[in-house]
Amino acid sequence: MAETQNQKDMAHARTKVSFNVTDMTNYLHGGAANVEQRRYIIDLIAREPVFNKDDWGWLNHTDAVKRGIAMSTRLAEIKMEHDLNDLDFATMMEAIDDTLPIVLHNGAFIPVINSQGTEEQIDKWIPPAEKYQILGCYAQTELGHGSNLSKLETTATFIPETDEWEINSTTFTASKWWIGGLACLSTHCVLQARLFIKGHDYGAHVFVVPLRSLDDHKPFPGVELGDIGPKAFNGFNKMDNGFARFNKYRIPRENMLMRFSKVSKEGVYTKPPHAKLSYxxxxxxxxxxxxxxxxxxxxxxxxxxxxxxxxxxxxxxxxxxxxxxxxxxxxxxxxxxxxxxxxxxxxxxxxxxxxxxxxxxxxxxxxxxxxxxxxxxxxxxxxxxxxxxxxxxxxxxxxxxxxxxxxxxxxxxxxxxxxxxxxxxxxxxxxxxxxxxxxxxxxxxxxxxxxxxxxxxxxxxxxxxxxxxxxxxxxxxxxxxxxxxxxxxxxxxxxxxxxxxxxxxxxxxxxxxxxxxxxxxxxxxxxxxxxxxxxxxxxxxxxxxxxxxxxxxxxxxxxxxxxxxxxxxxxxxxxxxxxxxxxxxxxxxxxxxxxxxxxxxxxxxxxxxxxxxxxxxxxxxxxxxxxxxxAFDHPDFLLNSALGAADGNAYKRLWDKAQTEPLNQKQVCDGYEEFIRPLLKKHGDVKL
Amino acid sequence: MAETQNQKDMAHARTKVSFNVTDMTNYLHGGAANVEQRRYIIDLIAREPVFNKDDWGWLNHTDAVKRGIAMSTRLAEIKMEHDLNDLDFATMMEAIDDTLPIVLHNGAFIPVINSQGTEEQIDKWIPPAEKYQILGCYAQTELGHGSNLSKLETTATFIPETDEWEINSTTFTASKWWIGGLACLSTHCVLQARLFIKGHDYGAHVFVVPLRSLDDHKPFPGVELGDIGPKAFNGFNKMDNGFARFNKYRIPRENMLMRFSKVSKEGVYTKPPHAKLSYxxxxxxxxxxxxxxxxxxxxxxxxxxxxxxxxxxxxxxxxxxxxxxxxxxxxxxxxxxxxxxxxxxxxxxxxxxxxxxxxxxxxxxxxxxxxxxxxxxxxxxxxxxxxxxxxxxxxxxxxxxxxxxxxxxxxxxxxxxxxxxxxxxxxxxxxxxxxxxxxxxxxxxxxxxxxxxxxxxxxxxxxxxxxxxxxxxxxxxxxxxxxxxxxxxxxxxxxxxxxxxxxxxxxxxxxxxxxxxxxxxxxxxxxxxxxxxxxxxxxxxxxxxxxxxxxxxxxxxxxxxxxxxxxxxxxxxxxxxxxxxxxxxxxxxxxxxxxxxxxxxxxxxxxxxxxxxxxxxxxxxxxxxxxxxxAFDHPDFLLNSALGAADGNAYKRLWDKAQTEPLNQKQVCDGYEEFIRPLLKKHGDVKL
Incomplete structure (x- = not known):
């Protein structure tokens, strides 16, 4: 096809630029090596069919979550196959360009255990987490409380008889809410709950809580899980933001993360040495x-x-x-x-x-x-x-x-x-x-x-x-x-x-x-x-x-x-x-x-x-x-924009995208026989 | 169920208001009669199942357009059944709370013919339009031109031999684009096209153009129609914004709206008396x-x-x-x-x-x-x-x-x-x-x-x-x-x-x-x-x-x-x-x-x-x-908000809405067997 005016305009605009674009890209991304690595990772994602973005505009929340799960598991595999570090993982997420159920596993579940767990706890939970033998999320926000951590209404009460915590959603508004990865994907969460020993409130603490059976993925008895529904602007629609309610659900005492605060078998609470370390x-x-x-x-x-x-x-x-x-x-x-x-x-x-x-x-x-x-x-x-x-x-x-x-x-x-x-x-x-x-x-x-x-x-x-x-x-x-x-x-x-x-x-x-x-x-x-x-x-x-x-x-x-x-x-x-x-x-x-x-x-x-x-x-x-x-160096796959592609061929791309609309696959739309025709014919045929 | 704290707070807040809310509502809406009529119309809509909003959050564009068509035809029937005027029609649209394929029929197709057609043209087109025997839209914007009407690239060339206009999309960017009601619903449009007689450009004029057969709703030969795809933020998703291309498509000379400019059988063009009347x-x-x-x-x-x-x-x-x-x-x-x-x-x-x-x-x-x-x-x-x-x-x-x-x-x-x-x-x-x-x-x-x-x-x-x-x-x-x-x-x-x-x-x-x-x-x-x-x-x-x-x-x-x-x-x-x-x-x-x-x-x-x-x-x-x-007097049906309902029972309503999420109808999500389980088991079972 001949070069369009759009393409000519774009090519001409580039002739006027006074500086070296590569030089500027290196300045922005911190050097040529970083630029090259970012391109390598984005290309890695772009080549995988599951990360194709062509049909995103038509996915409703229900379908999008299913896609989000498929993308999540492939992401995990790629991370393991290529042994990628956190920076590369972040670039993969940039390339994928949507929040996925799995991001809280690597972005919160693992880091929280690493930073707040003891050596033994880290040894227990991190290796299976890194091999994705368990999948975790981070459960803090509740229906009634977001900013005010000290008033969370989910409680963890120490039961000395069995050396366990009893996790309980004490009120309706105690329901955990907005928890990414919870509704469908996760087998575990790190849970923020107020710690009680013998009636005394020690404030919010973090617990590792098994949610679903590793055999069949069914929620354990005493755990009620679900999805909170679609989000504004169709945003975060591949993410399974969920709710959880706990009905006197028991977990071992050792599941409290104890690097800072500790609770002994005897129910003795030890304060953390420094309150601001979590900043x-x-x-x-x-x-x-x-x-x-x-x-x-x-x-x-x-x-x-x-x-x-x-x-x-x-x-x-x-x-x-x-x-x-x-x-x-x-x-x-x-x-x-x-x-x-x-x-x-x-x-x-x-x-x-x-x-x-x-x-x-x-x-x-x-x-x-x-x-x-x-x-x-x-x-x-x-x-x-x-x-x-x-x-x-x-x-x-x-x-x-x-x-x-x-x-x-x-x-x-x-x-x-x-x-x-x-x-x-x-x-x-x-x-x-x-x-x-x-x-x-x-x-x-x-x-x-x-x-x-x-x-x-x-x-x-x-x-x-x-x-x-x-x-x-x-x-x-x-x-x-x-x-x-x-x-x-x-x-x-x-x-x-x-x-x-x-x-x-x-x-x-x-x-x-x-x-x-x-x-x-x-x-x-x-x-x-x-x-x-x-x-x-x-x-x-x-x-x-x-x-x-x-x-x-x-x-x-x-x-x-x-x-x-x-x-x-x-x-x-x-x-x-x-x-x-x-x-x-x-x-x-x-x-x-x-x-x-x-x-x-x-x-x-x-x-x-x-x-x-x-x-x-x-x-x-x-x-x-x-x-x-x-110079920002954002490839077309990342931009996913008919109007912003590098070649400038905006109108052609917009036209091509429209042709993929499912409505256009039929000459006469669904609903004609059922709705349109009866209306048109209600007062008989018209001669014009 | 006992009154929630939410409800108590809402009731208490209302006790502190110093003025008469009804009085204020009447001030805002221009008197008690208007308030009553607005409530009557909103209630009329609220009682119709097709206008129920419960599943809107899950409709993708394809499904939403089908819903939009069903809503459109019912809206037309109600208008006729109750013989409602333009103000009531506007209130119906307020209550429905979404743009529908049919709104351009009443909002543009009919008004344009009424204001720019001759008496004979009005007599010909308006009665069938008001009885919805034809359905119209307004086709102005093109892929390449929005604001600049004088550069539209769709042409209407006078063919004296047959006393017809030949409508043509002269270039790729001449494609009509964004036209509401075009992709699925309309049988006709009023078309903005540049009028040519013997090679002379007389600028943009308006023509009534039949698009689809009244027999089977198929586009006429020479007319290519389609939907332009989903919109930003899932907005306007029930609207079938469409595109149209015309390939030397013929319509009778009389289909040009001639209240102001006129073209005779002989191809003589007469200017409008006053250029600013369309303001x-x-x-x-x-x-x-x-x-x-x-x-x-x-x-x-x-x-x-x-x-x-x-x-x-x-x-x-x-x-x-x-x-x-x-x-x-x-x-x-x-x-x-x-x-x-x-x-x-x-x-x-x-x-x-x-x-x-x-x-x-x-x-x-x-x-x-x-x-x-x-x-x-x-x-x-x-x-x-x-x-x-x-x-x-x-x-x-x-x-x-x-x-x-x-x-x-x-x-x-x-x-x-x-x-x-x-x-x-x-x-x-x-x-x-x-x-x-x-x-x-x-x-x-x-x-x-x-x-x-x-x-x-x-x-x-x-x-x-x-x-x-x-x-x-x-x-x-x-x-x-x-x-x-x-x-x-x-x-x-x-x-x-x-x-x-x-x-x-x-x-x-x-x-x-x-x-x-x-x-x-x-x-x-x-x-x-x-x-x-x-x-x-x-x-x-x-x-x-x-x-x-x-x-x-x-x-x-x-x-x-x-x-x-x-x-x-x-x-x-x-x-x-x-x-x-x-x-x-x-x-x-x-x-x-x-x-x-x-x-x-x-x-x-x-x-x-x-x-x-x-x-x-x-x-x-x-x-x-x-x-x-x-005092704004917006009923719950109109607001369609779990958090903004009149009774203030926000958390309960948010919970109830979440329970309707289709994902929550299964205990184990779609994608578990296909994606999640293979990942979890990739490195074998883990003992925790």
């Missing part, structure tokens, strides 16, 4: 989510950028016209400034998310190294940081994905864009691993402590809160204004960082003052929850500051000849990266402009010049956009 | 959408408010604690200030949308009255207004619906909330009937003309642009600041309106100055599309001003003893309505605070007091929230 796994989960947001948002921007490059509509002169092509054609939609101003900041955000995901993981690894040698100094800061970034990054990840879909206009509402599936996968991240609003209290509590430290022991303020020192002299701080005099001043990283630091410092001190004043107001004392709006503001402000800083630092490191090879980039790539970093910083300011202007830090003239600079940066990226998204 | 139908469609947003967002806030009233989590002291209930219980989630500050402004928005939907429809009706007597003075303003409001209202409608879902935390991701389905139905409105970004050019073009008028003939400025006169004296205008001195000043409607007027005037003059300067800049001339970001800003600013104004006016009218009975409300309701109006105005300011502060109109101190006033208003509505959403 590490929360930091890990949240850090992984930040990296995932980079992968997700970059996919959405890839699809939108490619489609809008080949979509043409209206023949408008624009200041960025594609006059070098046939002048009889309509304007490429991506050449409209409004479209660029919506889309390109999200490409910049995707790059910033790559940098943030990578640096957050470094912080986690460094924390783990410290903690393994008993040093927990960094724990509080890293935990707060991961919380704030999880909240902010998953918020912009989900919102940006949907914005990319809307940018694609009418065809954006087709399932075949691939973006709707992406949104359905990504948006629950705003709620799980800590609701994005509730979670911001972690960073704000941390900052309040840091404000106190700044006032009393300024030398002890932690690295990322150093900006608080700016506000110690209140009258001088209040008089501080932004130093931008000329438009190009906005492009100085130190000017950008100073603005974010000023904003964070102001909001943190305002929150601190309000909390103090609120407590002192005897007539109308404020409680912590009265400050939660401000907690959200300051926490996201801090997350944005961190993102801006890390992106700048990542580009600096890429230029450093002394830096590790993996992250180095060439001159042309660096120049474009710097523009992306400027756009990310300044667009984030513009989106939150009130925070910078309401105390007079920015002047009216600076607001105008900031907006102009954002527009100028966006325009400067017009020829780079297609290269910037190609 | 009326666009105004109508957009006005209807605003009313729909009121109905949709009010449903989402109803569900969220009810669930959060009965959901309890953590036992935190809050400044709005529910200490009058059992102090051993956790805090109702709705009592957290953060939750209230997210949710209550959306309740206020819903009320404002009711007022706006009603007033926009009045404007449309008045315009039609004028136009029928040849007066088109108001056309430009009303058309611009409907465009700006459509863009703004559908944006906040879709975003607010999703925000309500997220407010519900983990359970919010269940399909059984009912909100995900709502979002999938609502969000394409951001794109259809004019993309929300593109559409804002209508209002901004209009305002630019008004700026010119203000400068040259200030007495001729139209009513809603009067604020432009404020800015005629630039130096005085630039020195204008907001008059708020005390927090309570924010509660003066004239202060609120002055702020919105100032902002609109400033943005409109800035846009006007930029457009003029851009054209004069010889070195780097700006084109219209370079200003589209500013168009969006000023257009949404104007829409917000109109919304604030109309809500205020609606409450004033409700207090007027001389006003029509339908909209009158009692004192206690008025007091709460005024708080809602304040919250709507001030929260809209806060959300867009940059626009009010960046030119110095608001001072830093005013920003602080505005935020405090918003919080105070939110707190003042805590006891009213459940009454405010009950």
């Amino acid at each position: 590490g796994s929360m930091v890990l989960l949240r850090s992984v989510l930040i990296k995932q947001m980079a992968l997700y948002l970059s996919r959405a921007t890839t699809i939108a950028t490619r489609y809008l490059t080949v979509r043409r509509q209206f023949n408008n002169p624009t200041s960025r016209n594609d006059a070098d092509l046939n002048p009889g054609l309509e304007t490429q939609v991506i050449n409209y400034p409004m479209v660029q101003n919506r889309l390109f900041p999200m490409i910049a955000q995707s790059y910033a998310l790559f940098a943030a995901g990578s640096e957050m993981m470094n912080k986690y690894i460094s924390l783990m190294t410290d903690m393994s040698s008993g040093n927990i100094d960094a724990l509080a800061e890293v935990h707060a940081m991961s919380s704030a970034l999880k909240s902010y990054c998953t918020t912009i990840g989900a919102a940006g994905t949907e914005e990319c879909r809307k940018l694609m206009g009418g065809h954006g509402f087709s399932y075949f864009t691939g973006i709707a599936h992406l949104f359905a996968s990504i948006v629950p991240s705003n709620t799980y691993e800590g609701d994005n609003y509730v979670l911001t209290q972690q960073m704000s509590r941390y900052l309040l402590k840091e404000v106190k430290t700044a006032k009393t022991q300024p030398e002890k303020v932690t690295p990322y809160s150093k900006y608080l020192l700016l506000a110690l002299n209140k009258s001088a701080f209040d008089r501080t204004t932004c130093g931008v005099a000329h438009a190009e001043d906005w492009l100085k990283p130190e000017v950008q960082l100073a603005a974010f630091e000023h904003r964070c410092a102001r909001l943190a001190f305002e929150l601190s003052d309000a909390v103090e004043a609120g407590g002192l107001d005897q007539a109308n004392p404020k409680t912590w929850s009265d400050h939660n709006i401000e907690c959200y503001r300051v926490s996201h402000a801090h997350a944005q500051y961190t993102m801006v800083l890390w992106f700048i630092q990542s580009i600096q490191a890429a230029q450093d000849p002394a830096s590790e090879e993996e992250r180095r980039a060439e001159g042309p790539s660096i120049k474009v990266l710097e523009r992306l970093s400027h756009l990310h910083a300044l667009h984030t300011m513009q989106t939150n402009l009130t925070d910078f202007v309401e105390d007079g830090y920015f002047s009216p003239a600076q607001c105008q010049s900031l907006r102009a600079q954002v527009k100028a940066l966006v325009a400067s990226l017009a020829d780079e956009a297609i290269g910037l998204v190609d | 009326g139908s666009m105004v109508l469609l957009r006005s209807v959408l605003i009313k729909q947003m009121a109905l949709y967002l009010s449903r989402a806030t109803t569900i969220a408010t009810r669930y959060l009233t009965v959901r309890r989590q953590f036992n935190n002291p809050t400044s709005r604690n529910d200490a009058d209930l059992n102090p051993g219980l956790e805090t109702q989630v709705i009592n957290y200030p953060m939750v209230q500050n997210r949710l209550f402004p959306m309740i206020a928005q819903s009320y404002a949308l009711f007022a706006a939907g009603s007033e926009m429809m009045n404007k449309y009706i008045s315009l039609m009255t004028d136009m029928s007597s040849g007066n088109i003075d108001a056309l430009a303003e009303v058309h611009a207004m409907s465009s700006a409001l459509k863009s703004y209202c559908t944006t906040i409608g879709a975003a607010g619906t999703e925000e309500c879902r997220k407010l519900m935390g983990g359970h919010g991701f269940s399909y059984f909330t009912g909100i995900a389905h709502l979002f999938a139905s609502i969000v394409p409105s951001n794109t259809y009937e004019g993309d929300n970004y593109v559409l804002t050019q209508q209002m901004s073009r209009y305002l630019l003309k008004e700026v010119k008028t203000a400068k040259t003939q200030p007495e001729k400025v139209t009513p809603y642009s009067k604020y432009l006169l404020l800015a005629l004296n630039k130096s005085a205008f630039d020195r204008t600041t907001c008059g708020v001195a005390h927090a309570e000043d924010w509660l003066k409607p004239e202060v609120q309106l002055a702020a919105f007027e100032h902002r609109c005037a400033r943005l409109a003059f800035e846009l006007s100055d930029a457009v003029e300067a851009g054209g004069l800049d010889q070195a780097n001339p700006k084109t219209w599309s370079d200003h589209n970001i500013e168009c969006y800003r000023v257009s949404h600013a104007h829409a917000q001003y109109t919304m604030v104004l109309w809500f205020i006016q609606s409450i004033q009218a409700a207090q007027d003893p001389a006003s029509e009975e339908e909209r009158r409300a009692e004192g206690p309701s008025i007091k709460v309505l005024e708080r809602l109006s304040h919250l709507h105005a001030l929260h809209t300011m806060q959300t867009n605070l940059t626009d009010f502060v960046e030119d110095g109109y608001f001072s830093p101190a005013q920003c602080q007091s505005l935020r405090a006033q918003v919080k105070a208003l939110v707190a003042s509505l805590a006891d009213e929230a459940i009454g405010l959403v009950d």
Whole structure:
């Protein structure tokens, strides 16, 4: 078939890119070796028929779960066949592009036992789990309780006579709910239940609980299991999120995971030595989510950028016209400034998310190294940081994905864009691993402590809160204004960082003052929850500051000849990266402009010049956009998008996908004889 | 079964409401007679088995279309049996709560023929259409063209020899695409095609085109029809959005709708007398959408408010604690200030949308009255207004619906909330009937003309642009600041309106100055599309001003003893309505605070007091929230939500819904023997 106009437009767009795309891909994924391994793993998945995505748009929850089970077991086999590590497993999940019943086995069941079990327990449970002789999940959330672990209503009562725990769903709302892998797949779970000995409540603890017979997969007597039904937007539809009720169900005492707390045969309870050790796994989960947001948002921007490059509509002169092509054609939609101003900041955000995901993981690894040698100094800061970034990054990840879909206009509402599936996968991240609003209290509590430290022991303020020192002299701080005099001043990283630091410092001190004043107001004392709006503001402000800083630092490191090879980039790539970093910083300011202007830090003239600079940066990226998204290196199999495939042949692919619709396999639809014909003939034949 | 805590909480919340809910319902729906009729129609639908919604969560697109056809034909029968009018038909569609293949028959096919057909054409096509002896749809959008009507690639070429049109899909991208009702149901369509006579292109015109045989429903030779496949988020899944290709397909000359343009037997083309007459139908469609947003967002806030009233989590002291209930219980989630500050402004928005939907429809009706007597003075303003409001209202409608879902935390991701389905139905409105970004050019073009008028003939400025006169004296205008001195000043409607007027005037003059300067800049001339970001800003600013104004006016009218009975409300309701109006105005300011502060109109101190006033208003509505959403009068059948039902029995209903999951009808899942067991046994049995 002859090359379509779509394909010509795509090929032409690629000729304009100024930098080496491979170089940029290596920067993003941390070096050529990583890129190659990621491609190898994705291809491994793409070659397996069970992971084919062609019929996903038609699977209802019931059929999807069955598919999810088939995919799960094959995934397990591949992992064993190729002896893949956790990183490769994560890449397989990225390639598969859906949550499967088995993910909690490797993602929660095994890690929880490894981190909270004794040596003997690990020896007992982990080898069969790694050989998939048992399949596990993680049962925490209940119908009535999610965030509030201490009020879980599932109990584990010690029965000294038999040396057992009696697991009981004490109330209707004690039913375990939302448990991935529970409804169909799992033979075991690790269960969060409140531990009772002789009537005393010791709070939530973790137990390994057999659920189904290894002989015939039937639930054991006393265990009631089921699926909680379909999810929003058809999301997570291959996942068997389940419920469980326990009716005085007995398990051996040894099934309590006892690395930290212990209960002896005699029913003597021993407390854990350190309460905060489990924070590490929360930091890990949240850090992984930040990296995932980079992968997700970059996919959405890839699809939108490619489609809008080949979509043409209206023949408008624009200041960025594609006059070098046939002048009889309509304007490429991506050449409209409004479209660029919506889309390109999200490409910049995707790059910033790559940098943030990578640096957050470094912080986690460094924390783990410290903690393994008993040093927990960094724990509080890293935990707060991961919380704030999880909240902010998953918020912009989900919102940006949907914005990319809307940018694609009418065809954006087709399932075949691939973006709707992406949104359905990504948006629950705003709620799980800590609701994005509730979670911001972690960073704000941390900052309040840091404000106190700044006032009393300024030398002890932690690295990322150093900006608080700016506000110690209140009258001088209040008089501080932004130093931008000329438009190009906005492009100085130190000017950008100073603005974010000023904003964070102001909001943190305002929150601190309000909390103090609120407590002192005897007539109308404020409680912590009265400050939660401000907690959200300051926490996201801090997350944005961190993102801006890390992106700048990542580009600096890429230029450093002394830096590790993996992250180095060439001159042309660096120049474009710097523009992306400027756009990310300044667009984030513009989106939150009130925070910078309401105390007079920015002047009216600076607001105008900031907006102009954002527009100028966006325009400067017009020829780079297609290269910037190609650099994410997402293959067609992963994108699963008729409109976002690499060759740009969007209309042809959309047409081809539509031909696979089962409705199109019949000339006259089901329901004609039963419904349509009787209606048409109700008042007799008509002559026209 | 004993009353659950959920039910107790719901009943208790209702005891605190200060106003008469019935009174408020009558205010919202325009009087007791309307309320009664709406309930009657919804009940009519609820009693029909074909409209039962219990299995919707499991229907894939193929099954859903078949259901959609069954629902369509029953809907047609009911309409005929009860001889229902258009308003009742709209209420039926509200009750049914999904888009059906047949809606374009009544919503587009018939109206287009009625408005664009001659008397003879109406006599020919409308009676059989009204008796459903033919079924029609509206075929405009193509694979390659949506917004740009003038570039459609489907042609209708006049063949004088046979007095026929030859309909042809000239290119691959000429395929009609997205046409609702086309893939399965319709026998006819009204087709937009470019009219050619002797090689001359007369642009897009409308033709009645027979598609399928009335004998056996098979497509006629030369007509290729099919379904375009599933849609995003499983939305519109009962709708048979289709494609069509025409291969030199002949229809009689008389099938061109000739009320305006005409083509004679001799091939002589006659132009329409007035080019803008068709704007009326666009105004109508957009006005209807605003009313729909009121109905949709009010449903989402109803569900969220009810669930959060009965959901309890953590036992935190809050400044709005529910200490009058059992102090051993956790805090109702709705009592957290953060939750209230997210949710209550959306309740206020819903009320404002009711007022706006009603007033926009009045404007449309008045315009039609004028136009029928040849007066088109108001056309430009009303058309611009409907465009700006459509863009703004559908944006906040879709975003607010999703925000309500997220407010519900983990359970919010269940399909059984009912909100995900709502979002999938609502969000394409951001794109259809004019993309929300593109559409804002209508209002901004209009305002630019008004700026010119203000400068040259200030007495001729139209009513809603009067604020432009404020800015005629630039130096005085630039020195204008907001008059708020005390927090309570924010509660003066004239202060609120002055702020919105100032902002609109400033943005409109800035846009006007930029457009003029851009054209004069010889070195780097700006084109219209370079200003589209500013168009969006000023257009949404104007829409917000109109919304604030109309809500205020609606409450004033409700207090007027001389006003029509339908909209009158009692004192206690008025007091709460005024708080809602304040919250709507001030929260809209806060959300867009940059626009009010960046030119110095608001001072830093005013920003602080505005935020405090918003919080105070939110707190003042805590006891009213459940009454405010009950007043929307959405019955359980309509909401179709386990978590948002009127009785508040959320957990029980969620449990019951889960039990209907087909996966739960088997003790051991499909796929065990085939997939799970072989994996478990791969390395032999394990002893644990």
